[in-house]
Amino acid sequence: MIKTKNIEKTYKKPSVTTPVLRGITLSIHRGEYVAIMGTSGSGKSTLMNILGCLDKPTSGQLELDGTDVYTLDDDALSALRNKKIGFVFQQFFLLERTTALENVLLPLIYADNYPADAKQRAKKALTNVGLEDRMEYLANELSGGQQQRVAIARALINDPDVILADEPTGNLDSGSTHEVLEIFSRLHQEGRTIIVVTHDRAVAEHAQRILELKEGQIIENTTSSKPENSGNH
Amino acid sequence: MARIARITRESFRVMGANRTRVFIMMLGMAVGVASLTLMICVSKGAYEEVMDIVNRQGPDLLQVRPGTDKHTGLPSGSRAVVSLLEEDVDAILQHIGNIRAISPVKDRKEVEVKHGDKFTLTRIFGITPVWSEIRDFGPSKGEFISEEDLSFAARVCIIGQTVKKNLFGDTDPIGQTIRIKDVPFTVKGELQWKGISSAGRDRDDRIVVPITAYTKRLFRDIYLTQIVITVADISNLDKTIEDVRSVLRERHKISAGEPDDFAMRTPQDLIDLAYSTTRSLINLLTGIAGVSLLVAGIVIMNIMLASVSARRNEIGIRRAIGAKKRDIISQFVMEGFLISMMGGLLGTMLGFGGSIILSYLKVAASRVTLLALAASIVSCSLIAVVFGIYPAKKAANQSPVDALRT
Ligand SMILES: Nc1ncnc2c1ncn2[C@@H]1O[C@H](COP(=O)(O)OP(=O)(O)OP(=O)(O)O)[C@@H](O)[C@H]1O
Ligand SMILES: [Mg+2]
Numbered sequence: 001m002i003k004t005k006n007i008e009k010t011y012k013k014p015s016v017t018t019p020v021l022r023g024i025t026l027s028i029h030r031g032e033y034v035a036i037m038g039t040s041g042s043g044k045s046t047l048m049n050i051l052g053c054l055d056k057p058t059s060g061q062l063e064l065d066g067t068d069v070y071t072l073d074d075d076a077l078s079a080l081r082n083k084k085i086g087f088v089f090q091q092f093f094l095l096e097r098t099t100a101l102e103n104v105l106l107p108l109i110y111a112d113n114y115p116a117d118a119k120q121r122a123k124k125a126l127t128n129v130g131l132e133d134r135m136e137y138l139a140n141e142l143s144g145g146q147q148q149r150v151a152i153a154r155a156l157i158n159d160p161d162v163i164l165a166d167e168p169t170g171n172l173d174s175g176s177t178h179e180v181l182e183i184f185s186r187l188h189q190e191g192r193t194i195i196v197v198t199h200d201r202a203v204a205e206h207a208q209r210i211l212e213l214k215e216g217q218i219i220e221n222t223t224s225s226k227p228e229n230s231g232n233h
Numbered sequence: 234m235a236r237i238a239r240i241t242r243e244s245f246r247v248m249g250a251n252r253t254r255v256f257i258m259m260l261g262m263a264v265g266v267a268s269l270t271l272m273i274c275v276s277k278g279a280y281e282e283v284m285d286i287v288n289r290q291g292p293d294l295l296q297v298r299p300g301t302d303k304h305t306g307l308p309s310g311s312r313a314v315v316s317l318l319e320e321d322v323d324a325i326l327q328h329i330g331n332i333r334a335i336s337p338v339k340d341r342k343e344v345e346v347k348h349g350d351k352f353t354l355t356r357i358f359g360i361t362p363v364w365s366e367i368r369d370f371g372p373s374k375g376e377f378i379s380e381e382d383l384s385f386a387a388r389v390c391i392i393g394q395t396v397k398k399n400l401f402g403d404t405d406p407i408g409q410t411i412r413i414k415d416v417p418f419t420v421k422g423e424l425q426w427k428g429i430s431s432a433g434r435d436r437d438d439r440i441v442v443p444i445t446a447y448t449k450r451l452f453r454d455i456y457l458t459q460i461v462i463t464v465a466d467i468s469n470l471d472k473t474i475e476d477v478r479s480v481l482r483e484r485h486k487i488s489a490g491e492p493d494d495f496a497m498r499t500p501q502d503l504i505d506l507a508y509s510t511t512r513s514l515i516n517l518l519t520g521i522a523g524v525s526l527l528v529a530g531i532v533i534m535n536i537m538l539a540s541v542s543a544r545r546n547e548i549g550i551r552r553a554i555g556a557k558k559r560d561i562i563s564q565f566v567m568e569g570f571l572i573s574m575m576g577g578l579l580g581t582m583l584g585f586g587g588s589i590i591l592s593y594l595k596v597a598a599s600r601v602t603l604l605a606l607a608a609s610i611v612s613c614s615l616i617a618v619v620f621g622i623y624p625a626k627k628a629a630n631q632s633p634v635d636a637l638r639t
Contacts, residue, residue: 054553054633075557082555091639093550097250109239110555154554 001030001193002051002162007060009046020046021057022216028195030161033188035204036197038213044197045166047213051195052085052164053077065161082110086155090167092147094139094154100126100146101135104153111158125153129183145176152183162193169203181206240560244567254540255572261532262576262616263583265525266609270584272518273605275591278598279511287500291369293333293467295474296498297460297481316494317457319444321484328480331464331473336364338459339447346440347412348400355396356439357413359447367461375407375422378443382421386445390418394426394437416450418442474499514597526612529576530620533569537624541565548628549636561629562622569621570614577613581606 009021020043028034038044049055050062053069062069065084072080081087094103104122108114115121126135129149139147148168155163165184169177185206188194196207204210212220234242248255299316322337339359346353358364362378365371372391382389390413397406406420418440427436448454464473474497485494541548548561556564588599 049634052553054637075559078552078555078557078560081553087550087553089550089637091546093546093553093637095247095250095547095550098246102246106551107554109243110236110551110557110560114234114236114239158555 001032001065002026002028002195003061003063004051005061005063007047007050007057007062009043009050009055010058020216021050024060024216024218026211026218026221028162028193030193031188031191032209033184033194033207034196035207035210036195036213037199037201037204037210040199042213043216044199044213048164048166048195048197052087053081078110079112082107083112083158084161086152086158086160086163088148088151088155088163088165088168090170092139092144092151092171094147094150096140097138099136099138100131100142100150100153103139103150104157106154107158122153122157125156126150128156129153130179143176145172145179148172148176148180149183152180156187160192162195163187164195164197166197167199168196169198169200177203236560237563240563241567244564244571247564248568248571251540254536255575258533258536258569258572259576259579261529262573262613263580265522265527265529265616266577266580266613267583267587268518268525269522269612270581270605270609271587271591271599272515272522273608274584274588274599274601275511275518275597276515277602277604278588278592278600279508279515281600282511282598283504283508287503289369290500290503291367291463292500293463293470294367294500295462295464295470295477297462297477298496298498299456299458299494300496316485317460317481318455319457321457321481322460324484325460325462325477325480329473329476331466331469331476333463333465334363334367335460335462336361336367337444337457338364338461339444339452339454339456340458341452341454344451345414346396346400347415348406348409351400353396353399355393355399357447357451358439358441359444359451360441361444364441364461367463370427371425372422373425375420377422378441383443383445386449387443388416388418388446388450389421390440390442391422391424392420393424393439395435396438396440397423413440413442414451418446470499511597526616529573530616533573533616534620534624537565537569537621538627541624541628544628545631545636546639548631549633549638552633552636558629562625565625565628566618566621569625570617573613573617573621574610577609581609584609 004024004026007021007024008019011018011020024047036044036047046055050057053062053064056070064080067080069077069080095106101119101122104125105118108118123132123135126132129152131146131149131153134142134146139150142150148171169180172180181203184194184196194207196203198204208223210220210222211218212222297317319337322335326332326335337360340356342356343354344357346355360378361383362380365377371377375391377391378389381387390411392400392406392411400406400411401409407422409420410417411420412418424437424439424441430436442451462477464470478493478497481495482493487494551561584605585601588601591597591599
């Protein structure tokens with residue numbers, strides 16, 4: 001599903017060059033639930049942005065669903081993100097003064113074909129994350145946990161191949177964290193591919209597999225001891 | 234729904250969520266467009282006023298006066314007053330084909346006229362029967378001067394409405410006798426009401442008599458004060474003006490290089506005269522419109538630039554979920570366009586309001602015209618695109634990762 005080969009990322013400044021990723025080779029299969037761990041500054045977000053086709057590495061290859069990503073131009077990358085990737089960020093990034101429903105509909109605006117049942121789909125996605133009674137609330141009228149669930153619904157609306165979540169619980173209290181993780185586990189059971197970036201081992205433990213980033217390299221590739229459906233009681 | 238329609242709807246939605254910013258941008262545009270609208274309305278009013286004058290005087294009317302000032306016809310030197318003769322009229326008629334009608338005119342101002350114990354000072358015109366057709370100035374009651382009156386130098390006259398009021402009040406003047414410089418004349422008719430001329434003269438304060446009677450019975454003037462001509466084919470007006478000029482110069486024995494001792498006033502001169510009064514106002518408004526539209530464009534560009542940085546995260550998330558660069562450009566340009574359009578419409582309304590006030594206060598004959606609306610739409614679209622494209626490109630060209638940094 002996702003394959004990288006020898007990905008390197010170096011930030012060059014006139015005075016210093018910072019190598020952040022130093023040869024990442026990994027492969028994630030369809031339906032896998034993977035966590036990427038590492039200390040702050042270890043390059044988790046950098047890797048995640050590269051996997052999500054938001055950023056390009058200094059060198060290396062990325063194959064997504066059989067497509068060699070770096071042969072695509074900017075428009076094709078946008079289309080690919082729209083169709084195949086659902087993003088969830090620590091800061092939610094919802095449009096404020098915009099209803100939950102409209103936020104969820106946003107990716108469809110940029111879809112090649114706007115489905116006739118767009119609203120229906122958005123409502124279903126919101127129901128799926130337990131927000132059926134908050135659809136017409138403005139983003140800034142929702143709690144952090146609710147906002148993150150709207151963001152998950154937005155990531156799901158285009159039925160993506162993979163969900164990339166960068167510290168999705170970083171701004172949430174334990175209750176909301178629990179809700180979000182539960183949703184991820186459910187999505188995983190439904191067969192979705194999920195990659196979660198976190199520095200919190202308790203969060204990572206929900207995944208099937210944990211990749212650990214240290215000094216720009218993957219130093220550990222463990223399979224989680226926890227059962228798959230640990231999010232459910 | 235087409236992609237561009239979705240993005241347009243998105244622009245509308247975002248504007249709805251950011252009303253303060255939208256309102257400031259709109260105001261900038263509204264001020265510019267209001268002056269533009271006002272400028273067009275005033276120009277249109279001036280144009281209509283001119284055309285009104287030209288049409289009232291007749292677009293085919295040529296006036297020849299002695300002297301060299303073609304606007305006033307006032308003599309600029311003593312020689313000038315003594316230039317036009319009745320023989321000039323005959324010569325013009327003889328040599329030039331494109332003449333529909335021509336009449337010599339003599340006139341004097343402030344002539345004593347009496348009827349019974351009533352007395353007035355008025356202007357006396359000596360004319361021929363075609364004068365009425367040339368000046369579109371016929372009798373409203375009774376009859377006009379006939380060819381017979383002309384050949385017999387009959388002591389008949391047609392009186393203007395002001396003269397009638399001064400000498401007769403409400404009684405019927407026709408058939409009555411008045412004394413012009415103590416010479417008795419029979420009132421044959423009343424001239425139709427004309428009102429005040431564009432120069433502010435009371436056009437009803439006059440008496441017309443056959444030019445023959447004027448010369449034989451009233452004043453022994455030899456020289457004419459005017460020759461009025463209507464041309465047959467208006468498309469040949471310019472050529473006819475030149476022909477009249479050369480006939481007169483030849484008759485007056487003016488050698489090449491010498492100035493004319495007469496002046497011709499054409500419909501174009503009337504247009505120039507009428508425009509000269511509003512021209513400065515139009516120039517002023519054009520300047521204001523130009524400057525304020527430029528300012529509006531710069532305001533729009535700066536607010537858009539500021540909002541590009543303020544909305545970095547919004548742009549980032551849109552790019553992350555699949556917006557192409559051109560989608561971002563479309564959204565920003567469309568936002569600028571819609572705001573500019575709304576500001577433009579507001580400005581047009583303000584301009585129309587201003588136009589109505591200007592003409593109500595009689596500052597200028599301003600006319601509300603749809604042309605102004607069209608001009609606003611065009612200039613708003615242009616400004617929105619010209620000043621919006623740079624911020625829009627700036628928004629689109631950020632890397633998504635940078636845009637998503639908090
Ligand atoms: N645009 C940039 N220019 C220079 N250095 C950068 C840039 N972006 C990131 N870095 C550096 O790359 C390194 C990795 O950053 P990254 O955001 O991937 O870390 P992270 O693992 O996500 O950390 P955190 O847990 O704090 O989110 C950091 O040292 C950071 O300073
Ligand atoms: Mg990070």
